[in-house]
Amino acid sequence: MSPNLTLVVATGALFIAGVYLLLERSLTRVLIGFILISNGVNLLFLIASGRAGGPPLIGEAEPAEMSDPLPQALILTAIVITLALTAFVLAMAYRSWQLHGHDEVQDDLEDRRIVRLAAKNSPSFTDLDADEVTESIDEQAAEARDETQRSDS
Template sequence: MIDMSPNIVLVVAIGALFITGVYLLLERSLTRVLIGFILIGNGANLLFLVAGGRAGGPPIIGQTPVEDMSDPLPQAMVLTAIVITLALTAFILAMAYRSWQLHGHDEVQDDLEDRRIVRLAAKNAPTYNDTDSIEDSETIDEQAAEARDETGNGVA
């Protein structure tokens, strides 16, 4: 029977790459976000290769016995992940460079909605007014009588 257990060093390396990458993704600097994304991409690539099993011969029928063939799917997924990571790296680099040109730094700032929610949370106020929960003394018939008629025929 073939031993299919992964190397513990590779498992620890995958965990370290993911943990460090997630930590850096939570930062405000686009440079750190970029490094975090690259680390997570490399961790995912290593995870695909470890999950693919042991190395084997080329998966060509007639050249390698079936039990000795390697699985080509993890290799194809790693190549796809490399392309996606490269494209997102270029995009984040462009955003960081533009931010550096405009503001002199690459920190992501809070937008106005974030600031409004923080102020409301500090006052322990609701973020919106719920008009359905307010009790009215009028009935639905009284409200319908006061409603504006937009058809123009004068009948409410």
């Protein structure tokens, strides 16, 4: 049994587009990427299930000609999980839109500090912040560039 090439290409395209969208900062694009990947997984389950057969009921078809009901159950379960996660991410994006006027996820100050230490090739087990007498985290937050705010000046 060989799978349909069109379905395999469609599955690959869904995965590629979904992963690309998952790497974005906008929660809306992340949501669309997740939905594309979940549809790709459902299509992959469909491809892996093999050819269509008779209903899996005793007496309706020969046991060798029956289709396997497990992939159908897995697809149904994946649809339910996708629906729940979609509702959750939509709620997060809506709340972010209410609070900030956008749905973009920003860098955390701790992440920026870790990147700075990695650029210096500093060991991670020493606390260099305790030795430095530069500025506090509140001062760094005030100076941090917010990429989502518009600069009208």
